Amino acid sequence: MRLNKLAPGEGAKKNGKRFGRGHSAGQGKTSGRGVKGQHARSGGYHKVGFEGGQMPLQRRLPKVGFNSRMAKYSAELRLHELNIPTADLIDLDELKKLNLVAAFTTKVKVILSGEINKAVKLKGIAVTKGARAAIEKAGGSIDA
Numbered sequence: 405m406r407l408n409k410l411a412p413g414e415g416a417k418k419n420g421k422r423f424g425r426g427h428s429a430g431q432g433k434t435s436g437r438g439v440k441g442q443h444a445r446s447g448g449y450h451k452v453g454f455e456g457g458q459m460p461l462q463r464r465l466p467k468v469g470f471n472s473r474m475a476k477y478s479a480e481l482r483l484h485e486l487n488i489p490t491a492d493l494i495d496l497d498e499l500k501k502l503n504l505v506a507a508f509t510t511k512v513k514v515i516l517s518g519e520i521n522k523a524v525k526l527k528g529i530a531v532t533k534g535a536r537a538a539i540e541k542a543g544g545s546i547d548a
Contacts, residue, residue, distance in 0.1 A: 478511040483535050484518025486526075495527045520544070 423435040434444065442448040453460045481504060491498050496512060499505045505512055514526070516534030523543035531539065531546055539546060 477509060478513070479505040479509045481505065481512050481514045481529075482517040483514060483520050483538055486514065486520050486524050486539070487522060489524075493525050493527055494529070496529065499529075514539075 421431050421436075422429055423431045426432040437444040442450075453462055455461070481499065485504055486494065488504065489498055489502055496505070496509070499512060500507055500509065511530065513530040513532065514535045515532050516538060520538055520542045523545075524539060525545050525547070526539070527547045529546075536546060
């Protein structure tokens with residue numbers, strides 16, 4: 405097989421309609437656009453969702469979703485990121501100093517993602533059940 409010999413299968417490609425080539429071509433005079441009106445004109449159409457002036461569906465339906473205002477101030481910390489700090493006591497200020505959480509964060513929660521291979525002492529940081537078990541198994545402790 406040669407790349408310059410590749411071609412679509414027989415009958416796979418069909419030529420498109422040739423508009424405006426006379427009646428014998430099947431799409432003459434108005435070229436399948438009907439007679440007069442917005443659809444017959446060039447550039448004459450409306451935006452997606454337009455319903456003839458009726459209030460469009462996307463504006464009739466209520467807005468959905470929710471953006472928590474507290475989400476901006478809370479952060480998640482993966483378990484393996486607790487290996488980074490060298491201090492014996494890890495608190496919110498230490499995490500901010502190392503840029504592990506954003507500067508305006510007020511709440512941090514450690515989640516079970518990755519492994520921890522050193523004993524750490526957490527103060528004022530929330531942890532999930534799995535993360536608590538992993539920290540305690542590594543010899544660490546958690547002060548609420």
